[in-house]
Amino acid sequence: MRKRVNRVTLRWGAIGTATLVVFFSALPVHIADAQERYYYRRSILDFFFGRRYIQEYPPQQAPSQNAPQRQPAPRKKAVAPKAAAAPRPAAPAVVEEKVVEKLANAQKILVVGDFLAGGLGVGMDAAFRDSPGVVVETHSNVASGLVRDDYYDWPQQLTKFMDEAKPAMVIVMLGANDRQQMVTDIGKEKFRTDGWYAEYQRRVVAFGQQVTSRKIPLLWVGLPAFDSPAMTADAVQLNQLFRKQMEGVGGEFVDIWDGFVSEGGEFIVTGSDINGQQVRLRTSDGINLTEAGRRKLAFYVEKPVRRILGVQASPDLVRLDTGNTPAIDAVAMPGRTEPISLSDPNLDGGAELLGGRAFPVSATKSPRDLLVQDGEMAAPPAGRVDDYRMAPMKPTAQVTIK
Incomplete structure (x- = not known):
């Protein structure tokens, strides 16, 4: 029983030692040289097989233990440009309603x-x-x-x-x-x-x-x-x-x-x-x-x-204010006016009434008079479809086939 416990203890001890070795070997190791150009990383493979993996960094990117790490600057949120404010529509003009004054005798x-x-x-x-x-x-x-x-x-x-x-x-x-x-x-x-x-x-x-x-x-x-x-x-x-x-x-x-x-x-x-x-x-x-x-x-x-x-x-009814009527000069008033006859031809400056002048007489008959009175129809223009004065076509010679 005691041997069994010791074996278990030894086993756990070996496992713990290996774990510690793996843990510490996984940690990065820095080699200080003139420019800190090389960065050695050991792993469990380096422990057992002796392999090494070297990664080179440029001088400006080489990590330094003493150099303070820069915090990334927060990104500024892109702000959309403000659209130009639309001009406010002009206020509608107030149309004053016309108030019609009522007459005193309305x-x-x-x-x-x-x-x-x-x-x-x-x-x-x-x-x-x-x-x-x-x-x-x-x-x-x-x-x-x-x-x-x-x-x-x-x-x-x-x-x-x-x-x-x-x-x-x-x-x-x-x-x-x-x-x-x-x-x-x-x-x-x-x-x-x-x-x-x-x-x-x-x-x-x-x-x-x-x-x-x-x-x-x-x-x-x-x-x-x-x-x-x-x-x-x-x-x-x-x-x-x-x-x-x-x-x-x-x-x-x-x-x-x-x-x-x-x-x-x-x-x-x-x-x-x-x-x-x-x-x-x-x-x-x-x-x-x-x-x-x-x-x-x-x-x-x-x-x-x-x-x-x-x-x-009627909306066209207006009020006649008798208090503001212009004064009429009695001297300038015309005398007695004779009644005007409706048949007086001199009122329009002419010598005869409207419609009293006789129609002009033509020496030749109009196309209407020729058609109604004499039964003659005026000749149509040459070349029109109803122009029957066209010369008749000559008959063609007949060809007899024997």
């Missing part, structure tokens, strides 16, 4: 109704912005109508508005909020019943007569289509009622239906504006109107308004 258009009438009033302001003889005044209540007179009494309010404004025309747009139960003197009437339509018709007639009884022109604007099929169907029936009753009270019904539906009669969100461009006419709820929709709504009403008001609604 005629006033009174627009009354619910939320749709409020949008109509905005569109009418834009339509008559350049007309100095027209002023638009709008009174609208968003949730009002002719059904809930307990919430907003339109007959009473209309009388007050007309007394204050003294309008030259009244435009009404109501009915979008009237699709609900109505309280009458008899009781409550549900929407779409015969009793409801009878009472609603009576209220429409009474409301219209408040305007026409004062000899004021009345325009009743119909309802547009809505995104809801039920609301659209009710709007069709209410428009029929409005049209029929306006004919009886002396008002005029303005139909705007075609401007807010497709060719098939369906509700549309986007359509043509007053310039023919495709724009959004309705808001996302399918009920209200956008700015372009309001202007289009006023476009339908603008036509009858200009027809009724006439020259007063």
